[in-house]
Amino acid sequence: GAVVSQHPSRVICKSGTSVKIECRSLDFQATTMFWYRQFPKQSLMLMATSNEGSKATYEQGVEKDKFLINHASLTLSTLTVTSAHPEDSSFYICSALRTERGSGYTFGSGTRLTVV
Amino acid sequence: AQTVTQSQPEMSVQEAETVTLSCTYDTSENNYYLFWYKQPPSRQMILVIRQEAYKQQNATENRFSVNFQKAAKSFSLKISDSQLGDTAMYFCAFMGTNTGNQFYFGTGTSLTVIP
Numbered sequence: 001g002a003v004v005s006q007h008p009s010r011v012i013c014k015s016g017t018s019v020k021i022e023c024r025s026l027d028f029q030a031t032t033m034f035w036y037r038q039f040p041k042q043s044l045m046l047m048a049t050s051n052e053g054s055k056a057t058y059e060q061g062v063e064k065d066k067f068l069i070n071h072a073s074l075t076l077s078t079l080t081v082t083s084a085h086p087e088d089s090s091f092y093i094c095s096a097l098r099t100e101r102g103s104g105y106t107f108g109s110g111t112r113l114t115v116v
Numbered sequence: 117a118q119t120v121t122q123s124q125p126e127m128s129v130q131e132a133e134t135v136t137l138s139c140t141y142d143t144s145e146n147n148y149y150l151f152w153y154k155q156p157p158s159r160q161m162i163l164v165i166r167q168e169a170y171k172q173q174n175a176t177e178n179r180f181s182v183n184f185q186k187a188a189k190s191f192s193l194k195i196s197d198s199q200l201g202d203t204a205m206y207f208c209a210f211m212g213t214n215t216g217n218q219f220y221f222g223t224g225t226s227l228t229v230i231p
Contacts, residue, residue, distance in 0.1 A: 032217055038159075043207060043221045091159060097217050104151050104211070105219060107161035 002028050004096050006108025013084055013115055021079045021111045023094030029074035030096035034105070035067075038091045047092075050077045084115040118143050120210050122222035129198045130230050136183075137193045137225045139208030148212045150184065150191045155224075156204040164206070167191065198229045 003026040013019050023033055031052055036044040048069050049057045056069035066088075068080040077096075081088055091112055095105040119142045129135035141150070152164040167175045167184050174182050179196045195202055208222040 034219070041205075041224075041226070043223045044161075046218070049218065093159075093161065095161070095219075104149070104163050104166050104209075105161075106163075107153075110159045 002096075002098055002106040004030075004094065004106045004108045006094050006111060008111060009109060010112045011114070013113070015085055015115055016083055018080055018082045019084055019113060021081075021092055021094070021113075023077045023079070023096070023108050025075045025096045025106070028096075028098050028106075030077075030098065031074065032097045033071060033077040034095045034097070035069060035077075035079050036093045036095065038093060038110075040091075044093060047079075081113065084113070086115045089113055089115045118145075118210050118212060118220040120208055120220050120222040122206075122208055122225050124225045125223070126226045126228070128228040128230055129195075131198055131200060133198055134194060134196045135198055135227065137195075137206050137208075137227065139191045139193070139222055141189050141191065141208070141210045141220075143189070143210065143212060145212045145214055148210060150182075151209040151211070151219075152180070152182070152191075152193045153207045153209060154202075154204045155207065156201075161207075165193065195227075200229050200231060203227060203229045 005024045007022050033050040035047045047062045050069045050071040052071045058064045071077040093110045094108040121140045148169045150167045154162045154164050165177045181194045183192045205224045207224045210220045
């Protein structure tokens with residue numbers, strides 16, 4: 001079945017530093033990947049849509065200069081949180097859409113980011 | 117705009133019993149897909165079941181089944197013979213064919229299976 005690998009699963013960083021999160025589709029090509037942020041006991045909030053070979057589309061209110069997204073290949077998208085602050089601490093989840101419509105999303109296992 | 121509503125923030129069910137989680141949605145599209153995802157304490161999102169809107173037959177996956185009422189824009193999930201491992205957050209999701217493959221999630225229902 002479709003597998004999406006997300007790394008790291010947990011990361012602690014100091015304020016002001018940058019953190020990169022990787023999302024890889026292991027056994028399928030993903031033309032589109034999505035990045036979500038999830039607060040405790042809440043639903044997933046879409047941050048941005050990442051399309052291979054083009055610029056990401058950010059949702060309203062998401063700072064594109066702070067959350068850099070790169071989708072350089074059909075199997076890899078990265079989210080870099082730049083100049084991290086404690087309020088960026090959250091659970092980040094990526095998902096990938098298989099080229100077959102209606103297959104749904106396959107989600108990564110998420111990354112718990114803690115900024116101290 | 118698409119909206120997905122889950123009106124039950126929390127539910128509980130006795131082990132081996134049956135529980136139904138509600139989901140309604142709003143769309144002007146005719147062709148779309150509906151999904152139920154499970155998020156256990158591990159936070160991994162797991163696809164439980166999906167339904168194509170053009171199919172009248174309700175989808176079934178082992179102990180999980182849906183009641184899809186297209187006219188009413190309702191998509192409920194029934195879990196039969198509930199097991200302790202079913203304890204999780206459950207999210208209903210909508211994906212239209214004209215919305216760039218974007219998912220619209222409901223706010224989730226926290227289900228607890230009581231031994």
